[in-house]
Amino acid sequence: MKFCPKCEVKLKKDGSDLKCSKCGYVDGDTPSQQKKVVPEESTEAFNVFAENEGEESLPTIKIECESCGNDEAVWWMLQTRSADEPTTQFYRCTKCRYTWRNYA
Numbered sequence: 001m002k003f004c005p006k007c008e009v010k011l012k013k014d015g016s017d018l019k020c021s022k023c024g025y026v027d028g029d030t031p032s033q034q035k036k037v038v039p040e041e042s043t044e045a046f047n048v049f050a051e052n053e054g055e056e057s058l059p060t061i062k063i064e065c066e067s068c069g070n071d072e073a074v075w076w077m078l079q080t081r082s083a084d085e086p087t088t089q090f091y092r093c094t095k096c097r098y099t100w101r102n103y104a
């Protein structure tokens, strides 16, 4: 059994390849498959929310805020510029809006 290196979702069989149903990652011998294009400015996560809209729709998680001790934060994932680097998970406290990241 193999897992997606990006989102750790179990890979499903797709023809002769194994494919991630979440991000479309393909684990196989055919690199000719469509590759998901990572946006150039994908590292600008903090700015995304500086402007902000749609934060309400983000999932929340029970995690302690390093700043105020609140126990709930919204979170989102972001693929960093290099595909070799792991996906970064960001958290934002629902109370004080302190934002921090977690290198999965």
Ligand SMILES: [Zn+2]
Pocket: 004, 005, 006, 007, 008, 009, 020, 021, 022, 023, 024, 025
């Ligand atoms: Zn995936």
Ligand SMILES: [Zn+2]
Pocket: 065, 066, 067, 068, 069, 070, 093, 094, 095, 096, 097, 098
């Ligand atoms: Zn906080």
